[in-house]
Amino acid sequence: MRSKLKKLEPSPSAEAPLYKQMADNLRKLIVDGEIVAGEALPSERKLIEITGTSRVTIRKAIDQLIEEGLLFRRQGAGTYIAEQIEQSGEDLTGFTDDARDRGESPTSLWLVRGISSPTEDEAKHLRLGVSDSVVRLGRVRLSNDEPLAIEHAVVPASMLPDPGAVQESLYDVLRKTGNHPVSGTQKLRAALATPTEAGLLSISENSAILRIERNTFSADGTPVEFTRSAYRGDRYAFITELHLGEE
Numbered sequence: 001m002r003s004k005l006k007k008l009e010p011s012p013s014a015e016a017p018l019y020k021q022m023a024d025n026l027r028k029l030i031v032d033g034e035i036v037a038g039e040a041l042p043s044e045r046k047l048i049e050i051t052g053t054s055r056v057t058i059r060k061a062i063d064q065l066i067e068e069g070l071l072f073r074r075q076g077a078g079t080y081i082a083e084q085i086e087q088s089g090e091d092l093t094g095f096t097d098d099a100r101d102r103g104e105s106p107t108s109l110w111l112v113r114g115i116s117s118p119t120e121d122e123a124k125h126l127r128l129g130v131s132d133s134v135v136r137l138g139r140v141r142l143s144n145d146e147p148l149a150i151e152h153a154v155v156p157a158s159m160l161p162d163p164g165a166v167q168e169s170l171y172d173v174l175r176k177t178g179n180h181p182v183s184g185t186q187k188l189r190a191a192l193a194t195p196t197e198a199g200l201l202s203i204s205e206n207s208a209i210l211r212i213e214r215n216t217f218s219a220d221g222t223p224v225e226f227t228r229s230a231y232r233g234d235r236y237a238f239i240t241e242l243h244l245g246e247e
């Protein structure tokens, strides 16, 4: 590691500011795969010693790469090379199950959890009348304490009479009540995070996000949920399998 990190050393004769050179050198090490995803960066003290630069230079270089999504800070545990989560674009799994499958610890920060009327658009997606009731579940979804997505799910109240039953996983509650989704569609679009989204996701304003709309259905084709989400573009890649279509 030490010899690789020697490559971070800025050149005093170059014109670019020292922190920018450091950021460029570190980016190159990551892009070239010399430091791999999931690895921790040495402490600031060690980086000062290896590169002969100041704490300010190192902090500015690291902050720039955090902003670009190549590094992330884990509270109290240091700075890590970010790993993209490769999510199947076809599996009808939920956030909690996916995070647990990766060996992580999912949590939610609740923004809204209650019963209300659907908007016209929501009623259309759920095939309800505007006088029907829906359960509204708005959450920031975190894994290992890192905010990864904002989700706003609406579910017909007839499928989920008690919103308070959803503590950790919506899909878990729907499974238990026999209303779990078995099919669905998902639409992904690229977008820029609004100031509010950026704040909730701890990313900079105008960072890339994926706006996702998911419609799911129970076995008899009844709509179960209409969920609008904003997933962090720096942390997620959605993978879709391709097959040659029938002639």
Ligand code: 16G
Pocket: 093, 094, 095, 096, 097, 151, 153, 168, 169, 170, 171, 172, 212, 214, 225, 227, 229
């Ligand atoms: C996923 C789904 C979301 C669903 C949620 C349930 C996407 C893009 N969205 O995040 O539609 O409501 O899982 O998760 O994958 P839960 O069971 O952990 O509450």
